[in-house]
Amino acid sequence: MPKIKSGLAFDLEGPVVDLERNGHHAAHLKCAEAVGLTLTIDEAIQEIPHFLGGPDEAIAQDLYELGDKKLNPQEIHELKDKLFAEWLKGQKKLPTRAGIFDFLGEVKREGVPMSIGSAIKKKLAYDYVARAGLQEFFPQKMIVTGEDVVHTKPAPDIYLECARRLGVAPKNLIVFEDSGRGVQAGRAAGAHVIGMPVYYTQEVIKKLKDAGAQEIYSGWDKVDLKK
Structure with missing residues (x-):
């Protein structure tokens, strides 16, 4: 340096x-499961173009394109927000x-x-x-x-x-x-x-x-x- x-x-x-490991990224992996994708962190980094750095809208679009199309990008984004908010609420200190x-x-x-x-x-x-x-x-x-x-x-x-x-x-x-x-x-x-x-x-x-x-x-x- x-x-x-x-x-x-x-x-x-x-x-x-x-907030990444147990918050954002865990929520994204659950969203991936919701569209038929079972991924490890390493696989997500390799296969989801915007997984690191986002934005969330782009990750939702990536998951839609890679997944089974049961959820549209907006629904994926909303699910991620819900999952992350639930995790965040449970953290007394970040x-x-x-x-x-x-x-x-x-x-x-x-x-x-x-x-x-x-x-x-x-x-x-x-x-x-x-x-x-x-x-x-x-x-x-x-x-x-x-x-x-x-x-x-x-x-x-x-x-x-x-x-x-x-x-x-x-x-x-x-x-x-x-x-x-x-x-x-x-x-x-x-x-x-x-x-x-x-x-x-x-x-x-x-x-x-x-x-x-x-x-x-x-x-x-x-x-x-x-x-």
């Missing part, structure tokens, strides 16, 4: 708050990626400004940050969402807005992402982009590299701020 010059921006879901609090604490002690750059709705982003106990690191004014920009990921708008709010040049921004669309957004903004995937597999690593990730780590304990 390059020595931090100015600021950091984090995609929220995946690198920071771990799970976070291992090591993220230690990493953020070190960044804060170094005096480096931080922001969130997420394509989700603002209300959800605020709720997730609060329920994960991350407010001390990410005040609401430093949470940029898809509602704050004209074009969402993979366009650069979200990370350009992160840089603006942090008061840094985009070229001095370091972005942490877990999806190809997010990596493309960071690179398009001119930032240095680091992959922090939920699944550290060769297939995922290749997707992130192909999207332009300049470094890829398996977890927060692997990232050295001093380098």
Whole structure:
């Protein structure tokens, strides 16, 4: 990781708050079963084009095209939302990626400004940050969402807005992402982009590299701020 010059921006879901494995992805796999597809995570990553990074509408369309057509894309999308909402309701405190609090604490002690750059709705982003106990690191004014920009990921708008709010040049921004669309957004903004995937597999690593990730780590304990 390059020595931090100015600021950091984090995609929220995946690198920071771990809603992917047991939340979004589990719901998508249940939707796949509803249209006659029995897939493991690895198979879903390989066979469903938008499985990593979404958006959900695109994943629903993928499942419709691959499945038995018993549900249309809208019905698949609605089922996914229902399943995810049920899972989310049962979480007293939202799970976070291992090591993220230690990493953020070190960044804060170094005096480096931080922001969130997420394509989700603002209300959800605020709720997730609060329920994960991350407010001390990410005040609401430093949470940029898809509602704050004209074009969402993979366009650069979200990370350009992160840089603006942090008061840094985009070229001095370091972005942490877990999806190809997010990596493309960071690179398009001119930032240095680091992959922090939920699944550290060769297939995922290749997707992130192909999207332009300049470094890829398996977890927060692997990232050295001093380098």
